[in-house]
Amino acid sequence: MHWHPIVILSCVLTLLCARPGWIGAAEMDESIQALMDVGAQGKGHEQAASALRDLSQQPATALLPLLHGMDRANPIASNWLRGAFELIADRELKSGRLAVQPELEAFTLDRSHSAESRQLAFDWLLKIDPDAADRLVPGMIDDPSAEFRRASVQRLLDEALRAHDAKNVAGCKTLYAEAFNAALDPDQLDLAFDKLVELGEAPDLKRQLGLLNRWWLIAPFDHRGGIGFDAAYAPESEIDLQKKYAGTEGEVAWVEKTSDERHAILDLNNLLGRHKGAVAYAYCEFDSERDQPAEIRLGTPNGWKLWINDQPMFAHEEYHQSSRLDQYRTPVRLKAGKNRILLKICQNEQTQDWAQRWEFQLRICDESGKAILPVGAPSSDAEKVSQR
Amino acid sequence: MRTFALILCLLFVSRAARAEDWRQFRGNDSSGVGAGENLPTKLDDPQTLKWKAELPGRGLSGPVVVGNRIFLTASSGYRDDRLHVLCFSTETGEPLWDRQFKATGRTVCHESMCMATPQACSDGERIYAYYSCNDVICLDLDGQLIWYRGLGHDFPNASSSLGMSSSPVVSDGALVLQLDTDSESFATGLDALTGATLWKHDREKSAIHASPTLYHPSGGNAAEVILQSKKSLQAIEPRTGKIKWEVEQPCGSVASSTIAGDLVVAPLRELTVLRPSESAPVPEVVWSDSKLSPDTPTPVAYEDRVYVLKDSILSCADLATGKPEWQMRLKCKQAYASPLAGNGHLYLADENGVLQTIELGGEKGKIASRLELGETIMCTPALAGEAFYVRSDKHLWKFAAPN
Numbered sequence: 001m002h003w004h005p006i007v008i009l010s011c012v013l014t015l016l017c018a019r020p021g022w023i024g025a026a027e028m029d030e031s032i033q034a035l036m037d038v039g040a041q042g043k044g045h046e047q048a049a050s051a052l053r054d055l056s057q058q059p060a061t062a063l064l065p066l067l068h069g070m071d072r073a074n075p076i077a078s079n080w081l082r083g084a085f086e087l088i089a090d091r092e093l094k095s096g097r098l099a100v101q102p103e104l105e106a107f108t109l110d111r112s113h114s115a116e117s118r119q120l121a122f123d124w125l126l127k128i129d130p131d132a133a134d135r136l137v138p139g140m141i142d143d144p145s146a147e148f149r150r151a152s153v154q155r156l157l158d159e160a161l162r163a164h165d166a167k168n169v170a171g172c173k174t175l176y177a178e179a180f181n182a183a184l185d186p187d188q189l190d191l192a193f194d195k196l197v198e199l200g201e202a203p204d205l206k207r208q209l210g211l212l213n214r215w216w217l218i219a220p221f222d223h224r225g226g227i228g229f230d231a232a233y234a235p236e237s238e239i240d241l242q243k244k245y246a247g248t249e250g251e252v253a254w255v256e257k258t259s260d261e262r263h264a265i266l267d268l269n270n271l272l273g274r275h276k277g278a279v280a281y282a283y284c285e286f287d288s289e290r291d292q293p294a295e296i297r298l299g300t301p302n303g304w305k306l307w308i309n310d311q312p313m314f315a316h317e318e319y320h321q322s323s324r325l326d327q328y329r330t331p332v333r334l335k336a337g338k339n340r341i342l343l344k345i346c347q348n349e350q351t352q353d354w355a356q357r358w359e360f361q362l363r364i365c366d367e368s369g370k371a372i373l374p375v376g377a378p379s380s381d382a383e384k385v386s387q388r
Numbered sequence: 389m390r391t392f393a394l395i396l397c398l399l400f401v402s403r404a405a406r407a408e409d410w411r412q413f414r415g416n417d418s419s420g421v422g423a424g425e426n427l428p429t430k431l432d433d434p435q436t437l438k439w440k441a442e443l444p445g446r447g448l449s450g451p452v453v454v455g456n457r458i459f460l461t462a463s464s465g466y467r468d469d470r471l472h473v474l475c476f477s478t479e480t481g482e483p484l485w486d487r488q489f490k491a492t493g494r495t496v497c498h499e500s501m502c503m504a505t506p507q508a509c510s511d512g513e514r515i516y517a518y519y520s521c522n523d524v525i526c527l528d529l530d531g532q533l534i535w536y537r538g539l540g541h542d543f544p545n546a547s548s549s550l551g552m553s554s555s556p557v558v559s560d561g562a563l564v565l566q567l568d569t570d571s572e573s574f575a576t577g578l579d580a581l582t583g584a585t586l587w588k589h590d591r592e593k594s595a596i597h598a599s600p601t602l603y604h605p606s607g608g609n610a611a612e613v614i615l616q617s618k619k620s621l622q623a624i625e626p627r628t629g630k631i632k633w634e635v636e637q638p639c640g641s642v643a644s645s646t647i648a649g650d651l652v653v654a655p656l657r658e659l660t661v662l663r664p665s666e667s668a669p670v671p672e673v674v675w676s677d678s679k680l681s682p683d684t685p686t687p688v689a690y691e692d693r694v695y696v697l698k699d700s701i702l703s704c705a706d707l708a709t710g711k712p713e714w715q716m717r718l719k720c721k722q723a724y725a726s727p728l729a730g731n732g733h734l735y736l737a738d739e740n741g742v743l744q745t746i747e748l749g750g751e752k753g754k755i756a757s758r759l760e761l762g763e764t765i766m767c768t769p770a771l772a773g774e775a776f777y778v779r780s781d782k783h784l785w786k787f788a789a790p791n
Contacts, residue, residue: 038536040538040541040542041542041585042535042537042578042582042583042584042585045535045582045583045584046582048535049534049535049582052532052533052534056532075490075492075538075541076492076536076537076538076541078490079489079490079492079523079525079536079538080533080536082488082489082490083487083489083527083532083533083536084533086487086488086531087487087531087532087533090485090487090531116490123488146467147465147466150466185466187466314544315545316545316547316571317570317571317593318548318549318569318570318571318595319570321498321548321549321550321570321595322496322498322549322550323549324496326496327496327549328494328496329494
């Protein structure tokens with residue numbers, strides 16, 4: 001484990017002024033490691049609970065080591081570390097001893113740390129120094145953290161609104177284009193998109209979201225009585241876009257379809273005909289620039305299964321509870337070059353008006369929501385606007 | 389072994405729920421009845437509003453009261469992934485602490501709901517906060533983390549796109565949670581001290597939004613936890629998960645069962661009053677009535693009568709026989725809050741933030757007070773000590789009788 005010099009200095013100072021219950025750097029290291037070792041299914045709780053009791057008695061100098069621990073912790077362990085951090089920080093703040101403003105600010109600005117730990121550092125920095133937001137957020141427009149980026153984009157959107165009210169059309173357009181290029185969250189992208197369209201621009205919303213808009217579809221296969229979710233029809237064992245298969249109502253063939261819908265919803269009722277108790281498969285290929293982690297973000301009101309490069313990734317069977325962008329987030333690994341994406345979308349036999357949708361939308365992005373574009377994707381018009 | 393058992397008993401029984409506490413959804417005994425003899429009944433009297441405290445996030449979860457502290461969950465952030473456990477003073481409404489954690493499960497839900505939909509619970513020494521993303525947090529009363537489980541991380545398929553709303557209960561050193569969805573369903577008991585899994589029962593795949601109900605059998609036997617499913621109503625031992633009795637009938641999926649002494653008022657195919665008994669494998673059916681089947685709010689039984697709120701119709705029936713007593717149409721919108729009872733009154737809250745108290749005891753119910761808070765209310769309030777606590781989208785409110 002490699003500590004930053006400030007951390008080491010803090011630990012030395014802590015030792016010099018030690019109070020009962022305070023522990024040395026090595027013990028702190030061990031305690032933090034015990035929290036980092038917490039895993040799924042309650043793994044490591046016993047050791048972590050003991051370590052947590054020790055850590056909670058530590059002074060503010062324990063805060064940075066805890067943040068460093070969060071950088072390398074799994075999501076569950078990260079919350080254990082957060083619990084220790086918040087208890088110490090709250091106690092020290094209330095007693096007027098939370099004098100770690102420069103350290104928290106430096107940590108917040110250091111993009112090599114995880115989004116989680118930086119956000120926690122920033123949350124507590126704001127409690128000490130509420131003006132820090134005005135100082136730091138404008139520079140976060142290209143931050144890898146979705147939450148920081150969102151705050152920064154919001155300032156651009158607010159500024160664009162003021163430019164609009166001041167009848168500064170050119171300034172307004174530039175600001176919305178900057179916001180559109182920087183935004184990661186669909187609501188901010190939607191807003192900037194609408195404003196740019198109103199101003200005569202034609203930004204590519206689907207591209208900015210990383211939505212896949214062109215799919216090969218085949219249906220219907222039998223899902224009457226709910227049998228289709230677990231049934232493995234031909235596309236699950238081979239993808240041959242020229243081949244025909246026996247479907248529920250006779251022979252079925254792959255057809256290539258696109259969506260004109262704003263968020264690339266593929267309406268299967270519209271594209272393939274209205275079927276109940278039916279399975280559809282959707283297939284596309286994605287040319288990844290490199291081997292990289294990614295998230296497949298899916299929205300559908302139907303039961304679904306996902307395969308990447310013939311490997312099952314996730315399956316979830318619920319019907320007509322809702323459908324929205326980013327409804328399901330599945331972490332995957334894309335390989336460099338061509339990736340095969342297969343989706344199974346199951347429509348049940350409910351008869352209510354609200355249970356008729358048979359559709360999906362899918363985008364590929366990184367963990368923060370930034371679109372991962374396929375090789376050869378053209379640059380967007382909005383990029384050109386913001387560069388003018 | 390005996391000593392160990394004794395210590396366990398002392399640990400969990402010595403903090404037997406005090407009447408002034410409100411430790412879980414619909415109160416310590418899952419009855420929805422407050423014991424206070426001076427509970428406020430004229431909520432429209434400005435002097436009854438003692439304080440209101442601002443909240444840092446949304447929530448459909450109701451307040452938990454332990455001694456002089458109120459605990460509440462909330463969630464915030466664009467992704468609704470900031471999970472708060474909040475603590476306030478009952479006396480002043482002053483915020484005492486706010487602990488934040490990061491959701492590890494799915495944070496998608498219906499727009500009217502949020503991650504802080506299930507209500508927290510307490511055994512008097514610790515707070516157990518459970519969220520729609522299936523994160524479970526145990527803190528002591530001073531905000532020290534005791535343990536953290538990410539059930540959404542452990543069981544990613546046990547999630548619902550509408551959101552999870554079942555509130556856990558804690559009894560006999562076990563936290564009992566019900567995670568029933570269309571894709572994966574289970575009930576589980578977690579060790580209250582360590583978070584370790586004591587037992588896990590896979591259940592029928594079907595979304596259930598109702599909450600486990602704590603039932604104390606007559607004769608001082610150990611508490612049981614009642615679980616609803618589309619297949620049956622089950623009573624289990626909280627520590628082992630062992631099934632004590634089962635009624636094989638599909639249950640309602642939203643309203644929960646309520647307790648009236650040794651009776652269980654359960655939303656089966658019809659609203660059904662059951663009397664469990666140690667000597668019988670299946671509880672005696674006292675009566676059942678389809679006209680009283682509840683929708684979202686859980687019925688409440690109070691002073692020998694049962695009250696069901698459906699849309700804007702409040703129905704009253706005799707608890708012993710099911711005989712209809714009276715009905716009244718209320719001026720209110722849909723209620724997500726379950727009605728509570730105490731001090732001779734019913735306490736109602738609708739989605740638009742309209743609070744009403746209904747005076748009971750006569751031949752008909754009578755509106756005793758009506759107050760519009762002007763904020764959305766989707767949680768079930770609390771009747772703790774001599775006070776009425778309710779959380780709206782933006783505030784936590786305390787009402788108590790004028791001094």
